[in-house]
Amino acid sequence: DAxxxxxxxxxxxxxxxxxTLRCSPISGHKSVSWYQQVLGQGPQFIFQxxxxxxxxxxxxxxxxxxxxxxNYSSELNVNALLLGDSALxxxxxxxxxxxxxYFGPGTRxxxx
Amino acid sequence: SQQGEEDPQALSIxxxxxxxxxxSYKTSIxxxxxxxxxxxxxxxxxxxxxxxxxEKHSGRLRVTLDTSKKSSSxxxxxxxxADTASYFCATDASTGFQKLVFGTGTRLLVSP
Numbered sequence: 001d002a003x004x005x006x007x008x009x010x011x012x013x014x015x016x017x018x019x020t021l022r023c024s025p026i027s028g029h030k031s032v033s034w035y036q037q038v039l040g041q042g043p044q045f046i047f048q049x050x051x052x053x054x055x056x057x058x059x060x061x062x063x064x065x066x067x068x069x070x071n072y073s074s075e076l077n078v079n080a081l082l083l084g085d086s087a088l089x090x091x092x093x094x095x096x097x098x099x100x101x102y103f104g105p106g107t108r109x110x111x112x
Numbered sequence: 113s114q115q116g117e118e119d120p121q122a123l124s125i126x127x128x129x130x131x132x133x134x135x136s137y138k139t140s141i142x143x144x145x146x147x148x149x150x151x152x153x154x155x156x157x158x159x160x161x162x163x164x165x166x167e168k169h170s171g172r173l174r175v176t177l178d179t180s181k182k183s184s185s186x187x188x189x190x191x192x193x194a195d196t197a198s199y200f201c202a203t204d205a206s207t208g209f210q211k212l213v214f215g216t217g218t219r220l221l222v223s224p
Contacts, residue, residue: 035212045211
């Protein structure tokens with residue numbers, strides 16, 4: 001079975017722009033979570049969606065938003081990009097909450 | 113913010129030796145998970161230990177949990193060069209949804 005997939009792999013944006021990151025969970029998994037990992041740090045929780053509803057939100061500004069689609073895939077949107085948004089964005093899926101989370105390879109976002 | 117801290121921050125050993133990494137955290141938890149990350153890519157789930165468990169094994173991995181001391185340890189026995197990676201502990205303390213709070217990680221280098 002395919003694991004969690006994310007697109008794109010790499011992205012370069014300019015300050016002030018908007019970005020959309022995509023994630024497809026493992027087949028049968030209904031929960032998707034998003035994490036931001038700044039270089040040299042551990043990942044930080046942004047959102048969790050379960051059955052298309054937001055279940056939890058981390059300490060991130062309103063510039064960050066997400067949604068989950070009927071097929072359980074998810075998008076993370078970031079508006080008005082700042083240099084500090086440069087990071088590896090990780091998506092994770094799980095079959096139930098709480099359970100082991102399976103991470104995708106990540107999208108590396110660079111804001112210049 | 114990071115919940116826990118891994119110790120040591122970096123560890124360098126020879127193949128065949130054992131590697132021990134420690135994790136301390138601050139709040140009561142539901143479970144604690146260990147993940148591996150190669151070269152800033154996606155995280156690979158290694159093992160989950162619930163708050164009512166004290167020890168768990170998976171292949172060459174042994175995890176202990178001491179909730180009274182709010183600490184956990186990961187032991188990798190008979191290490192291999194392929195074990196070279198960053199290792200993170202992540203705690204799950206939330207209710208109603210799953211928010212993993214990661215530590216700062218231990219960078220393990222296993223030399224042939």
